[in-house]
Amino acid sequence: xxxxxxxxxxxxxxxxxxAIALAIAGxxxxxxxxxxxxxxxxxxxxxxxxxxxxxxLLDGSNFQLGSHKGKPVLINFFASWCLPCGEEMxxxxxxVHEYGPRGVVFLGISTDDTETNASNFIKKHxxxxxxxxxxxxxxxxxxxxxxxxxxxxxDKQGMVNxxxxxxxxxxxxxHELDKLL
Numbered sequence: 001x002x003x004x005x006x007x008x009x010x011x012x013x014x015x016x017x018x019a020i021a022l023a024i025a026g027x028x029x030x031x032x033x034x035x036x037x038x039x040x041x042x043x044x045x046x047x048x049x050x051x052x053x054x055x056x057l058l059d060g061s062n063f064q065l066g067s068h069k070g071k072p073v074l075i076n077f078f079a080s081w082c083l084p085c086g087e088e089m090x091x092x093x094x095x096v097h098e099y100g101p102r103g104v105v106f107l108g109i110s111t112d113d114t115e116t117n118a119s120n121f122i123k124k125h126x127x128x129x130x131x132x133x134x135x136x137x138x139x140x141x142x143x144x145x146x147x148x149x150x151x152x153x154x155d156k157q158g159m160v161n162x163x164x165x166x167x168x169x170x171x172x173x174x175h176e177l178d179k180l181l
Contacts, residue, residue, distance in 0.1 A: 055107070
């Protein structure tokens, strides 16, 4: 009798497992045909012209992307409240000191932030490259920004060569910037 109960339990578990496996397979197959906008991607893709913009910097000067044609540009979108943004800043700073003298232009764009918080973030992390706040969100919209940190690598012709969502590492930045030099 105990063997019959064990057998029935084993069959029931096998059927339940098969049902779960089929449900997961069905879900995965349905995601294959999901609309492309279900998983947002930046509107600016690699090998597209980087949208030009003018940004007031925290030091009182202005940055115009178009005036830097002929030089590689690294743009890092960040926010003072973003933990990964703070964690990646030492790596970015190291690369600024390595690649700045080689002609690479660096820019930080703070999003969804106040001037006070962005300035405090800059001081706290020892950021030496130019940074400003996208107060109107026009730059974020032009680049299709959907998360931070996000870093764009723009070539000498003003084309987005690569973008990376999430924290960047020294190795990743070196790899991408070496392609632009």
